[in-house]
Amino acid sequence: MFNLTTLAQILWTSLATSSYYVMFAVAFALVLKVNGVFNFAQAGLMTIAFYTAHALVAGFAAGGATAFLIALGATMGCAWGLEGFGFATLRRNQASPMFVFIFTIVASEFIAYCAMLLFGTWPKTIFPQLFWPVRLVGDIAISAWDLPAIGATLLMLLALWLFLRFTRWGQFMLAVADNASLAELYGINRRQVYTLTMLIAAVFVTAGMFLYGTRAQVQPLSSLEMMLFATLATILGGIGRIWGAALAAVLLGVLQNSSILVIPSEWQGFLLYVVLFVTIIFFPQGIGMPGRIRRLAR
Amino acid sequence: MDYVYSIIILIGLFVILASSFNLIIGYGGLISIAHPIFYGLGAYTSALLARDLGVPVPLSILLGTLFAMLLSVAMALPALRISGDYLLIASIGFQLGMIELIKNLRFTGGASGVSGIPAFLVPTFGRGIYVALVSGVALGVVLLVRWIAHSDYGRAISAMRDDEVAFAALGRDAKWIKVSIFALGSAIAGLAGALYAHYFRFVTSEQFEILMSSTILTMVVVGGLKTPWGPVIGAILLQILPQAITFLNLPPVLLGPLQGLLFTGLVLIFMFLRPGGLVRASSTWRATGSGHGGA
Numbered sequence: 001m002f003n004l005t006t007l008a009q010i011l012w013t014s015l016a017t018s019s020y021y022v023m024f025a026v027a028f029a030l031v032l033k034v035n036g037v038f039n040f041a042q043a044g045l046m047t048i049a050f051y052t053a054h055a056l057v058a059g060f061a062a063g064g065a066t067a068f069l070i071a072l073g074a075t076m077g078c079a080w081g082l083e084g085f086g087f088a089t090l091r092r093n094q095a096s097p098m099f100v101f102i103f104t105i106v107a108s109e110f111i112a113y114c115a116m117l118l119f120g121t122w123p124k125t126i127f128p129q130l131f132w133p134v135r136l137v138g139d140i141a142i143s144a145w146d147l148p149a150i151g152a153t154l155l156m157l158l159a160l161w162l163f164l165r166f167t168r169w170g171q172f173m174l175a176v177a178d179n180a181s182l183a184e185l186y187g188i189n190r191r192q193v194y195t196l197t198m199l200i201a202a203v204f205v206t207a208g209m210f211l212y213g214t215r216a217q218v219q220p221l222s223s224l225e226m227m228l229f230a231t232l233a234t235i236l237g238g239i240g241r242i243w244g245a246a247l248a249a250v251l252l253g254v255l256q257n258s259s260i261l262v263i264p265s266e267w268q269g270f271l272l273y274v275v276l277f278v279t280i281i282f283f284p285q286g287i288g289m290p291g292r293i294r295r296l297a298r
Numbered sequence: 299m300d301y302v303y304s305i306i307i308l309i310g311l312f313v314i315l316a317s318s319f320n321l322i323i324g325y326g327g328l329i330s331i332a333h334p335i336f337y338g339l340g341a342y343t344s345a346l347l348a349r350d351l352g353v354p355v356p357l358s359i360l361l362g363t364l365f366a367m368l369l370s371v372a373m374a375l376p377a378l379r380i381s382g383d384y385l386l387i388a389s390i391g392f393q394l395g396m397i398e399l400i401k402n403l404r405f406t407g408g409a410s411g412v413s414g415i416p417a418f419l420v421p422t423f424g425r426g427i428y429v430a431l432v433s434g435v436a437l438g439v440v441l442l443v444r445w446i447a448h449s450d451y452g453r454a455i456s457a458m459r460d461d462e463v464a465f466a467a468l469g470r471d472a473k474w475i476k477v478s479i480f481a482l483g484s485a486i487a488g489l490a491g492a493l494y495a496h497y498f499r500f501v502t503s504e505q506f507e508i509l510m511s512s513t514i515l516t517m518v519v520v521g522g523l524k525t526p527w528g529p530v531i532g533a534i535l536l537q538i539l540p541q542a543i544t545f546l547n548l549p550p551v552l553l554g555p556l557q558g559l560l561f562t563g564l565v566l567i568f569m570f571l572r573p574g575g576l577v578r579a580s581s582t583w584r585a586t587g588s589g590h591g592g593a
Contacts, residue, residue: 098382099569099573109509109562116558120551228390270398273394276388276390282376
């Protein structure tokens with residue numbers, strides 16, 4: 001049972017399936033870092049991304065690329081609306097964190113009910129079939145879905161890093177995340193930065209949901225459950241650490257998949273929630289990671 | 299007539315739930331949405347004790363209430379180390395974890411739930427007496443919340459909610475206040491659950507999911523946080539409105555989502571147009587000092 005091939009297979013499958021969880025965790029962590037919001041409305045954006053792609057492929061026989069681009073447009077449009085009409089209004093009214101959080105949860109549920117009304121509660125996929133051709137590399141089965149998923153995730157993470165590190169707007173985002181009031185004094189438009197952050201998060205959400213929907217079935221309320229995984233990864237990785245959240249998502253994926261060897265599958269959900277509860281209570285600032293050593297340039 | 303009785307009993311139970319939730323989230327400022335799980339624990343405990351161990355129903359109701367209170371203290375003692383958004387997420391983790399536990403344990407009936415729960419009062423005295431019992435408990439809970447709000451204890455709760463640091467600086471024990479209000483609110487929810495179980499005689503874990511949290515939250519927000527009568531109005535309104543939709547004779551596949559849209563849509567409208575709810579309390583919008591940042 002515990003032979004090397006099994007372990008290698010689990011590790012590979014975990015790595016591949018964690019690709020979409022990394023996207024969701026990065027989107028959640030980015031909005032939390034820059035906008036300072038635990039954005040559970042991300043579940044609503046995930047629902048919109050998935051059902052738009054599903055409707056285009058199933059209803060209008062659109063190709064995968066077309067469906068992705070239109071779903072991306074729809075999700076970004078909703079993210080813009082969410083920031084412009086939702087968060088901005090709450091911010092203007094100095095709403096308490098509780099109100100903001102309730103808004104994000106209720107907005108997600110509202111979108112989920114709209115999806116239920118339009119598409120029913122039956123599980124759906126983006127493409128009619130979930131089967132992907134598999135080939136053996138050594139003794140490890142690698143599906144045609146795995147490599148593009150891992151590649152797309154790495155590419156998007158690299159793009160985000162380059163954007164944050166080398167572009168003017170990326171620097172603005174980091175400045176607002178660090179100290180929004182001070183950033184405003186330097187002439188940075190805080191509202192525009194918040195909107196941009198939501199739009200970038202929408203790109204990650206759409207990509208993640210497209211990957212997920214081509215491999216697993218989705219119901220209108222699935223996104224809310226998936227959000228808990230992103231939340232857990234963000235907290236484990238450390239609030240304000242986007243890359244920590246991405247790494248934590250991979251580790252959680254490995255942990256969840258490996259636990260099949262020792263824990264019956266029906267207890268996996270319970271395990272996840274216990275980890276979430278314990279982590280947030282005892283490690284609300286994340287698992288301690290060695291701080292970056294900074295040296296003075298001489 | 300049985301249908302009307304059932305609706306009145308449901309309204310009464312939701313008045314109890316919304317009022318006790320208001321005690322925690324409104325007066326106490328403790329942002330937890332795990333309230334339905336304590337409702338569920340009361341229902342399950344009382345149902346299983348009465349059905350499987352033959353415990354007399356009044357005693358099983360009392361034990362269900364106490365068990366909900368005990369578990370709430372077990373959750374609150376570690377969880378109240380944190381506040382604001384963090385407490386909310388921890389409460390979601392606790393709620394969903396408990397639901398998974400109930401689903402996977404054999405003696406709780408798993409995903410199929412518990413059926414054949416012994417009835418209370420109805421076989422002997424008819425449904426009217428149960429309506430009177432639930433209405434009486436609901437009124438008692440509302441008056442208790444009102445009394446607490448105006449008592450010294452209530453003033454201590456408000457002071458703790460508005461400025462925990464200053465409250466502690468005056469030598470008061472904020473943790474005791476938090477745990478006690480959480481335990482009291484959860485015990486009342488457990489009582490409502492036990493009363494539900496012995497009337498409807500069937501419980502399943504699906505009844506205590508996040509959507510239930512959203513329903514109770516809607517009642518409190520629409521009715522008015524931090525007011526004794528707001529959640530009552532919210533509960534009555536939001537129990538009657540979905541019943542009106544049922545008269546449209548829509549298929550169940552449309553009915554559920556429409557009711558959900560009504561609940562969530564109303565919360566969104568109220569949050570932006572009338573954040574204080576139907577019965578206004580002062581400073582509902584404002585941050586209360588706990589939690590971080592916000593939007």
